[in-house]
Amino acid sequence: MMEYKFTNSEEILRLCKKHNLPISEVAKRFEAERAHKSIASVRNQMKKVRDAMYDAVRKGVKTEEKSKMGMVGGDAKKIYAALKNVKNMMGNKVTLRAMAYATAVGEQNACMNRIVAFPTAGGAGVVPGVLFSASESFKAGKRKLLRGMFCASTIGLIIAENATLSAAKGGCQAEVGAAAGMAAAGLTEMRGGTPEQCFHAAAIALKSYIGLACDPLGGLVEVPCIKRNAIGCMNAIGASDMVMAGVKSFIPLDEVIEAMRDAAELMSPKLRETALGGLAMTKTGIMIKKKLGLKIK
Amino acid sequence: MDNPLLNASRDYIKATEVCATTCHGQIRKRFIIKSMDKKSSFAKLEKTSNLQTMSETSIFDIAGPIMVGPSSSHTAGACKIGQFARALFHGTPKKATFYLHGSFGEVYKGHATDLALLAGIMKFKTSDSRLKEAFEIAKKKKIQYEFIKKDLGKDYHPNTVRIVLENRDRKMSMIGSSVGGGMIEILKIDNFPVHLHGRAGKYLSLIICHKKNADVLPKIKEQLKKINIEVVNTQQVSYKDKTLSVIALGHTRITLAQVQDIEKNTEGIDFMRSLSKLEKQ
Numbered sequence: 085m086m087e088y089k090f091t092n093s094e095e096i097l098r099l100c101k102k103h104n105l106p107i108s109e110v111a112k113r114f115e116a117e118r119a120h121k122s123i124a125s126v127r128n129q130m131k132k133v134r135d136a137m138y139d140a141v142r143k144g145v146k147t148e149e150k151s152k153m154g155m156v157g158g159d160a161k162k163i164y165a166a167l168k169n170v171k172n173m174m175g176n177k178v179t180l181r182a183m184a185y186a187t188a189v190g191e192q193n194a195c196m197n198r199i200v201a202f203p204t205a206g207g208a209g210v211v212p213g214v215l216f217s218a219s220e221s222f223k224a225g226k227r228k229l230l231r232g233m234f235c236a237s238t239i240g241l242i243i244a245e246n247a248t249l250s251a252a253k254g255g256c257q258a259e260v261g262a263a264a265g266m267a268a269a270g271l272t273e274m275r276g277g278t279p280e281q282c283f284h285a286a287a288i289a290l291k292s293y294i295g296l297a298c299d300p301l302g303g304l305v306e307v308p309c310i311k312r313n314a315i316g317c318m319n320a321i322g323a324s325d326m327v328m329a330g331v332k333s334f335i336p337l338d339e340v341i342e343a344m345r346d347a348a349e350l351m352s353p354k355l356r357e358t359a360l361g362g363l364a365m366t367k368t369g370i371m372i373k374k375k376l377g378l379k380i381k
Numbered sequence: 382m383d384n385p386l387l388n389a390s391r392d393y394i395k396a397t398e399v400c401a402t403t404c405h406g407q408i409r410k411r412f413i414i415k416s417m418d419k420k421s422s423f424a425k426l427e428k429t430s431n432l433q434t435m436s437e438t439s440i441f442d443i444a445g446p447i448m449v450g451p452s453s454s455h456t457a458g459a460c461k462i463g464q465f466a467r468a469l470f471h472g473t474p475k476k477a478t479f480y481l482h483g484s485f486g487e488v489y490k491g492h493a494t495d496l497a498l499l500a501g502i503m504k505f506k507t508s509d510s511r512l513k514e515a516f517e518i519a520k521k522k523k524i525q526y527e528f529i530k531k532d533l534g535k536d537y538h539p540n541t542v543r544i545v546l547e548n549r550d551r552k553m554s555m556i557g558s559s560v561g562g563g564m565i566e567i568l569k570i571d572n573f574p575v576h577l578h579g580r581a582g583k584y585l586s587l588i589i590c591h592k593k594n595a596d597v598l599p600k601i602k603e604q605l606k607k608i609n610i611e612v613v614n615t616q617q618v619s620y621k622d623k624t625l626s627v628i629a630l631g632h633t634r635i636t637l638a639q640v641q642d643i644e645k646n647t648e649g650i651d652f653m654r655s656l657s658k659l660e661k662q
Binding site: 111114115118119126129130132133136151152153192193194195196197198199200201202203204205233234236237238240241244245249250252253266302303304305306376378379 | 438439440441442443444445446447448449450451452453454456457487488490491492493496508510512513561563
């Protein structure tokens with residue numbers, strides 16, 4: 085029997101209290117137990133993930149490379165450049181940088197470069213965006229970053245278990261929505277929030293995404309995916325800020341995830357990664373479809 | 382998500398008992414499939430794969446995979462199907478033909494499915510940044526390739542490809558589907574209907590082709606036992622006078638030398654392939 089086994093946030097909370105550990109530690113021990121590995125090797129594996137994400141972010145904010153269809157590319161550099169003029173911006177350094185990083189990852193993905201699907205390719209920008217940007221403004225940011233990543237993965241795991249992480253099944257709520265929830269929890273742990281606070285942050289972030297359609301132009305992970313990743317960062321940072329200010333989610337995380345699954349079942353297949361509804365069927369969307377030689381139904 | 386080798390194949394599901402085993406090889410769920418109807422019994426099979434427990438999903442299934450974009454099902458999954466084909470073929474092919482079915486056929490250019498499949502044939506990992514240059518590299522390696530849009534039949538998942546690999550003296554075909562999130566299923570090897578679940582992570586597989594009714598499995602199992610390798614599950618499929626056996630192994634790795642040893646020491650085997658190399662990709 086596994087000691088660190090969990091299927092929902094309530095069980096994680098129980099483990100955290102029983103062993104007096106943060107969520108990230110529970111996640112590490114769970115993985116070590118599951119895969120019969122040492123905790124150190126689990127940490128090292130996460131470091132590899134971190135390095136791969138960092139490469140994508142660094143490359144992405146420097147390049148102006150366009151995607152094959154030319155729909156995206158170069159925006160991350162623009163946002164990153166705006167950091168120099170942060171006084172003229174409404175957001176602060178952390179939010180701007182988070183958006184730049186998230187866009188960078190999205191653009192790298194669209195341009196066929198290496199990224200980490202954290203949790204999926206479509207929502208891959210939010211977690212690195214928020215966590216890297218925040219870690220740069222913390223002391224001992226690198227170590228905290230790993231904690232944030234473990235905590236975020238835990239949230240992803242319970243979403244995968246109790247709802248879905250596939251846009252083909254659950255729309256964008258399952259990709260960018262899930263990623264925002266994960267990032268919110270990870271950020272909250274990095275800032276020293278309690279496990280309860282992490283779950284509240286994840287719930288608040290995720291609640292804003294219930295029922296969001298996956299309607300990419302031409303079925304490509306480009307428009308609106310990449311900008312949704314950037315906005316997802318704002319959402320996650322906002323949720324974490326609210327929680328740190330003392331706000332709680334009225335609905336517990338487990339119920340929000342249940343609602344997410346329910347909404348996924350109610351959604352029309354046209355809004356689930358098929359490019360047959362929503363933004364994909366706008367005038368611009370149809371133009372892209374024609375360019376790609378797709379059927380317009 | 383990932384599941385061990387579920388019993389048998391589409392065509393071979395009759396009134397059989399399907400067992401989904403856990404990581405430790407214990408039987409967790411049993412389903413009696415009563416229906417003879419292929420489709421509904423297949424739906425039940427898929428249901429069993431959703432019943433996987435937490436202990437089978439890793440933290441790194443969420444924090445990963447590290448991959449080359451743009452799409453986990455059209456790029457990463459396609460690359461993995463290619464890797465499987467290559468592992469089964471065992472050697473560099475001279476010619477690769479890809480028959481793209483459904484959504485693969487419709488959007489393969491936009492999602493770079495063609496590059497990814499070809500990269501997989503050349504043993505590239507899903508995270509290999511050279512994936513973009515797969516065409517040039519294939520030309521350098523003198524591998525001929527061709528992509529053909531083809532309807533393989535409505536029973537297949539929309540993201541399905543039939544890969545035919547050839548060199549001077551051999552030819553092999555395989556059908557694989559990318560079912561989302563980088564996970565794949567292998568549905569046909571040559572003429573044998575199989576049902577292999579890929580992410581090829583937790584279960585390492587041995588694939589053995591031998592004559593029908595040849596009693597090779599006990600011999601192989603005995604040899605595996607000698608080198609302390611645990612057998613989790615086996616499945617067998619026959620077509621005409623040949624049988625394809627798939628053995629799912631436990632956590633212990635098997636080395637290529639060990640596989641070759643067993644292949645040499647056992648009579649009546651046409652070929653034996655290990656898919657363990659795919660573990661980390």
